[in-house]
Amino acid sequence: MKLFTLFVLITILWGCAQCSSNNPHPLDPPTRSEFKLIQTIVRRAYPSHSFTFQYVGLDEPDKTTILSWLSLTPQARIKNLPPRQFLVIARYQKQSLEIIVDLAAKSIIGTKVYEGHGYPMLTLDEQYLASELLLSYGAFKESVRKRGLNVSEVVCSTFSVGWFGEVKTPRSLKIKCYYTNGTANLYARPLEGISAVVDLDEMRIVDYTDRFIVAVPKAEGTEYRASKLKPPFGPKLNGIGVPQHAGPGFNVDGHTVSWANWAFHVGFDIRAGPIISLASVYDLEKQKYRQVLYRGFISELFVPYQDPTEDWYYQTYFDSGEYGFGQSASSLQPFTDCPANAVFLDAYYASADGSPVKIHNAFCIFERHSVDIMWRHTEIAIPNEVITEVRSDVSLVVRFVSTVGNYDYVIDWEFKPSGSIKLGVGLTGILEVKAGKYTNTDQIKEDIYGTLLADNTIGIYHDHFLTYYLDLDIDGEDNSFVKTNLETVRVKDHTTPRKSYWAVVSETAKTEADARIKFGVKPADLLVVNPNRKTKPGNKIGYRLIPNSVVHPLLVNDDYPQVRAAFTNYNVWVTPYNKSEKWAAGSCVDRSRGDDTLGVWSLRDREIENKDIVLWYTLGFHHVPSQEDFPVMPTLSGGFELRPTNFFENNPVLKVKSPKPVHWPNCTSQS
Amino acid sequence: MKLFTLFVLITILWGCAQCSSNNPHPLDPPTRSEFKLIQTIVRRAYPSHSFTFQYVGLDEPDKTTILSWLSLTPQARIKNLPPRQFLVIARYQKQSLEIIVDLAAKSIIGTKVYEGHGYPMLTLDEQYLASELLLSYGAFKESVRKRGLNVSEVVCSTFSVGWFGEVKTPRSLKIKCYYTNGTANLYARPLEGISAVVDLDEMRIVDYTDRFIVAVPKAEGTEYRASKLKPPFGPKLNGIGVPQHAGPGFNVDGHTVSWANWAFHVGFDIRAGPIISLASVYDLEKQKYRQVLYRGFISELFVPYQDPTEDWYYQTYFDSGEYGFGQSASSLQPFTDCPANAVFLDAYYASADGSPVKIHNAFCIFERHSVDIMWRHTEIAIPNEVITEVRSDVSLVVRFVSTVGNYDYVIDWEFKPSGSIKLGVGLTGILEVKAGKYTNTDQIKEDIYGTLLADNTIGIYHDHFLTYYLDLDIDGEDNSFVKTNLETVRVKDHTTPRKSYWAVVSETAKTEADARIKFGVKPADLLVVNPNRKTKPGNKIGYRLIPNSVVHPLLVNDDYPQVRAAFTNYNVWVTPYNKSEKWAAGSCVDRSRGDDTLGVWSLRDREIENKDIVLWYTLGFHHVPSQEDFPVMPTLSGGFELRPTNFFENNPVLKVKSPKPVHWPNCTSQS
Incomplete structure (x- = not known):
């Protein structure tokens, strides 16, 4: 947590407007030059014109990798950017290929034929x-x-x-x-x-x-x-400026x-x-x-x-x-x-x-x-x-x-x-x-x-x-999913002039089945808690x-x-x-x-x-x-x-x- | 309808910023001077200090009166403003009184003791x-x-x-x-x-x-x-101007x-x-x-x-x-x-x-x-x-x-x-x-x-x-209330590769009982139609x-x-x-x-x-x-x-x- 905090603060202090190349982040989408490099690497392996790129995207680093990268100093982070790897999904010879490209290695590091439907x-x-x-x-x-x-x-x-x-x-x-x-x-x-x-x-x-x-x-x-539309136009709306002196x-x-x-x-x-x-x-x-x-x-x-x-x-x-x-x-x-x-x-x-x-x-x-x-x-x-x-x-x-x-x-x-x-x-x-x-x-x-x-x-x-x-x-x-159900309590013991009130009954979902919710059935506040x-x-x-x-x-x-x-x-x-x-x-x-x-x-x-x-x-x-x-x-x-x-x-x-x-x-x- | 239209158009053309007295409308709330007049009229009838005004409001003219007034020309409307009548609900001698005051007549035109709970x-x-x-x-x-x-x-x-x-x-x-x-x-x-x-x-x-x-x-x-709060303040938000040249x-x-x-x-x-x-x-x-x-x-x-x-x-x-x-x-x-x-x-x-x-x-x-x-x-x-x-x-x-x-x-x-x-x-x-x-x-x-x-x-x-x-x-x-229920249709005759779709089944409410809706039970668009x-x-x-x-x-x-x-x-x-x-x-x-x-x-x-x-x-x-x-x-x-x-x-x-x-x-x- 603390290291994450540090990261964000440093990032903020590190001003450089819209120059992603000077300040790369492991979650950045592929840049123009990265796309070109991926294209070159993949085309080298598959020169055929019938090979098509159906999807190219970041093969995002593992969460642990991101979090430990975030814990580095800014200088160390530039030097230790996790390997830039990308997923290419392609069609080739009537097959769907899942290709992993590593830019540092300038090569394909994995290829799989997709066998599913x-x-x-x-x-x-x-x-x-x-x-x-x-x-x-x-x-x-x-x-x-x-x-x-x-x-x-x-x-x-x-x-x-x-x-x-x-x-x-x-x-x-x-x-x-x-x-x-x-x-x-x-x-x-x-x-x-x-x-x-x-x-x-x-x-x-x-x-x-x-x-x-x-x-x-x-x-x-x-x-x-x-x-192309003909008059009359309307209704007329007038504009405002949005001056921000700063x-x-x-x-x-x-x-x-x-x-x-x-x-x-x-x-x-x-x-x-x-x-x-x-x-x-x-x-x-x-x-x-x-x-x-x-x-x-x-x-x-x-x-x-x-x-x-x-x-x-x-x-x-x-x-x-x-x-x-x-x-x-x-x-x-x-x-x-x-x-x-x-x-x-x-x-x-x-x-x-x-x-x-x-x-x-x-x-x-x-x-x-x-x-x-x-x-x-x-x-x-x-x-x-x-x-x-x-x-x-x-x-x-x-x-x-x-x-x-x-x-x-x-x-x-x-x-x-x-x-x-x-x-x-x-x-x-x-x-x-x-x-x-x-x-x-x-x-x-x-x-x-x-x-x-x-x-x-x-x-x-x-x-x-x-x-x-x-x-x-x-x-x-590490988080949990909590349903705080609002449930009517009927008072039966005459301890109060009221006949009812509602109570909050919290329920922490243990497994996925507990956390499937269809709205409108039962009033509940749904929370993700730590x-x-x-x-x-x-x-x-x-x-x-x-x-x-x-x-x-x-x-x-x-x-x-x-x-x-x-x-x-x-x-x-x-x-x-x-x-x-x-x-x-x-x-x-x-x-x-x-x-x-x-x-x-x-x-x-x-x-x-x-x-x-x-x-x-x-x-x-x-x-x-x-x-x-x-x-x-x-x-x-x-x-x-x-x-x-x-x-x-x-x-x-x-x-x-x-x-x-x-x-x-x-x-x-x-x- | 047409007359209503006329009214609105005329009202718009009739510009006079915030001067209600020059352009009175039968639905205007009581003005300051009307309140004073109501007070004077009622106090005359009930001079006791124990008489209290619990509510004073417009006793709004009947809808037919409003609509026929709206059908008049602007000149005729000024002269034919429906009588300004007000409802005063008061407490007096441990009773709740409902008093109708007519300002043109400068008098109380009806008084009723509220008998309900x-x-x-x-x-x-x-x-x-x-x-x-x-x-x-x-x-x-x-x-x-x-x-x-x-x-x-x-x-x-x-x-x-x-x-x-x-x-x-x-x-x-x-x-x-x-x-x-x-x-x-x-x-x-x-x-x-x-x-x-x-x-x-x-x-x-x-x-x-x-x-x-x-x-x-x-x-x-x-x-x-x-x-009274102590620093630090924040987060800092910056403002904008809202210039409108017109x-x-x-x-x-x-x-x-x-x-x-x-x-x-x-x-x-x-x-x-x-x-x-x-x-x-x-x-x-x-x-x-x-x-x-x-x-x-x-x-x-x-x-x-x-x-x-x-x-x-x-x-x-x-x-x-x-x-x-x-x-x-x-x-x-x-x-x-x-x-x-x-x-x-x-x-x-x-x-x-x-x-x-x-x-x-x-x-x-x-x-x-x-x-x-x-x-x-x-x-x-x-x-x-x-x-x-x-x-x-x-x-x-x-x-x-x-x-x-x-x-x-x-x-x-x-x-x-x-x-x-x-x-x-x-x-x-x-x-x-x-x-x-x-x-x-x-x-x-x-x-x-x-x-x-x-x-x-x-x-x-x-x-x-x-x-x-x-x-x-x-x-x-004259309007009706229509529920357009969305209802699942299960296809049983193999006329389509689909097994289901939803259809719209419209239902016009005949009586009040048909129009009581609790949301979340049934998907429906609710409409008021003519x-x-x-x-x-x-x-x-x-x-x-x-x-x-x-x-x-x-x-x-x-x-x-x-x-x-x-x-x-x-x-x-x-x-x-x-x-x-x-x-x-x-x-x-x-x-x-x-x-x-x-x-x-x-x-x-x-x-x-x-x-x-x-x-x-x-x-x-x-x-x-x-x-x-x-x-x-x-x-x-x-x-x-x-x-x-x-x-x-x-x-x-x-x-x-x-x-x-x-x-x-x-x-x-x-x-």
Whole structure:
């Protein structure tokens, strides 16, 4: 602990803005030059053009290695950076290879053929190639002609096919096409009735059918580009400036961020997207930084659509494991995605041929002046005196946006001076719609599995489940998971005029089975505590999970998509830390069969008391589309809070002073 | 509808900042001069000094009167303001009187003796008088002396006593006292073991016992005033300016606020606090304002503590009906409670003698630049083109803070350009604690009904339930309540490779019994719709309730406090509009017996389909205190959203332009 503290303090004092090369951290994602070196090393062994890089990421050092590195002096740390090793998952000769590359040794130090079910993440390149195939496919061109459309205005997109009990599961994608004439909103104009399957290893169409024709919904009313929309515009919103005479209040040093009482590392992975590591909070009373979160990221996103018909049943996406939540990052726009006081970070990933690709402005980091109240009290009970003490809240946000095809996910990690971490999710972007013959609900006599949004346009029902991996290390690695159940006590002995009250019955989970929680069944506070450390009054030091919605999957447990997404069956799971258990849906998710999920690992029912444990939390949304979601949807928000609970001896922001108002008296404004 | 639209448009065009007298509205709360006139009229009839004004508020005109007034021209409206009538609830000769005063007639037009159970709201004056009684009471002075304390540093406070099955329920309050030596945080230093009861009508102590002595917890560590705290301070937060070269983007005209696409009226009531009326949203496509909410306010707050012992069992407060959520308003502090760009409104209420009391800065109204994203999409599927369209969110907030003794409630009504209304609740302030002999949890062998927060200091478990009255009038008065249940369909006929999907089964509530909802049992979208109006595709026009927590009472249904708070037994109730059904806990709540609650009215099981209906929504918090909540608690937030759902034909913010960044190039800054 102490050495960890030392590390963070030194890191903070060690200022050097955004120059990761001068201040490397063992959890840093691969740099541009590292990607090149990995490419060179691997290409040397596999010169064939048919060899593709499906995933390249940090093979993160063991936790013990990281912790002992952190215990070194800064000088020693530079010299003793743990070996930079990377995991390359590749497709080669119809096999999935797991290759470990060591950069110091400049060589491959391990190669394994993946023998399990499922395939690695899809590359953007192969998806692009697959989506282009149809455009020069004779039967498709005929289908387009038959519909009276122009093939030059057709755009196709690729869709993972899932697994529905098939014995053989070739690596393939389905293709759906859209019409772009008159709009940039291609998702609004699907060519319904056509299905096509591409074999990815052979990169050719293996199945094509054109079963029926439905008119493509009209372009009118689908546009969302301001430059193409016609007046009237509105409602009018006016802007504010965000002047900070002293500049931003946070420091970004390589990938390490420090602000107010927080310090943490921001990583990036092509599959996970943002990874927050080593988050620790400064305790003013103890005068040291204290560990909270060793590593946290979104392990999987499961998005099942609810239309069981031919062209839709398979749409049960795993946005991380199949598409890469990091690979799908959108470059953030200054002043709209992020405020004027934001700082941006780029990210890199490897394309199919192994070359580094830069994502400009993949992250932004900013202080949020949300105009919330941190704490307050007005006291009028004391004679001749009115006391009013108010502290306004400021927080630090790390924002990332991933656009997986039609949907945009806004992911916020928000750090609060009170010690809370708020995890925010915003859903926006464009609905997947189905073309139909209907223009009015009056005409509908069957189940259309969605909402009629406009003429011939059905927004299909679906869910979003986000599963967070949260390796909380509360004041050290050995932690326990405690349910503090709130239970009604009925008074029977007439010792009080009350007939009832509620009591807190704490229960420490011994094994994984004790820690599977479905919200809404029983009121409980859920805590990760350090049973080896107590506060002065003797309370267990901990952090509490505060959900803000209760959503459970509605598919039956034995349905194929749900078997693959069994990790969503509970809102909360706790597992003992295991370096290999990172991906809730398993390592190879495309066409997976659900035999390598969190749901399966947890069946071992391992001991989790006073161990290094990982909390898995799933939040969800059932989405019944409404007309307001068309042609682009206003953000729907969700999230949860990790809140210190008897972690501090008392209110950690008691001695915060509200920021002074900033006045700009002599300004020539300009909007 | 059209006439309503006209009204709002005219109101907006009718600018006159904060001059309610020039632009009176029939829903305006009583003005200072109206209070004086009411006082004069009533005092003329009841000159006795023993006559007290317990409540004075607007006796709001009938809905039909309001709606027909709104249909007049502006000129005609000034001349035809409905009669200004007010309800005075008074105590006189040990009776509760309900007096209707008409200001035009300058007379009392109706008087009724309240014959039911319970008493009217407590006045601040009588609470103050009651709390002072003990300080000159011999036995109490002896009790203080016995504890080695100084009576000049004791402050007492009053607590409603509830009802626990007693046949006789005199109007009385319990008194608890605190020690202020060395701290302003009196709640942290209770004098445990002493109980006193004051008869309010006789204003004298009728019961006094000193049963045991527990040392008063120490003052150290309880202070929260910045001026009294010792360094180190921190963490340091830096401020921002909020320059708006064009000033705030909203207009306050009397009590009517207009901003972006919203217009509404902000009222105030000594019992309810803030009341939002006639909220309507401008539909860019239809080019008119459309009705959303006729009237919304917090009808009751129920705060039961969970310690059944002698001095605590009765602590089951009704913060509106007993204490007055409006009466408890705190004056808002510029720059901390509200941002630099806020506009403030004062409020008035009548004190016990009928004279107006001003609450300075009772409301603030401000544009919130929360740095959220209103909607966005990045499109990479179109060849040779990357589209990124992002709109940043801005909303308008009406904020009000009520400090009921120790607790501070931050109440936000937030209006979003997307048509959503977000209702926010922040809990902060000071915990009620009990003095105990313990300094460490190791010593505790019994149930202490709370958390040991510091030496001898127990934070007692409790709940907060807030019940909102929401008279939604979606595009007109006649509305229905629709549950769109999400139901799993198991596929049995092998028509699809899927084994299941979920379907939406809509159910329109016929009577009140159909509309009692306990969250967490069944997934459903809950809507208030206008069954008489449909969108172009034929969907019912509506607004959806999106909760963000699931909390239910844990007291047994037949426990006395829960009988009085039966309105919290469901998260949602729907009743037909009835002018007299405003207060979920009944009209006279102090010592009430639960025979006049929403729970009882709803037993009539009236028809609610295609009627003018009211939605009642209860959100709650179970509060297991933690050390972080001491000596003052960081805000714990909750809330819910009312979101348009097939109310608009499409995304109502599609044509919003993000505010332009405001630059301040030539500034001399000053912090």
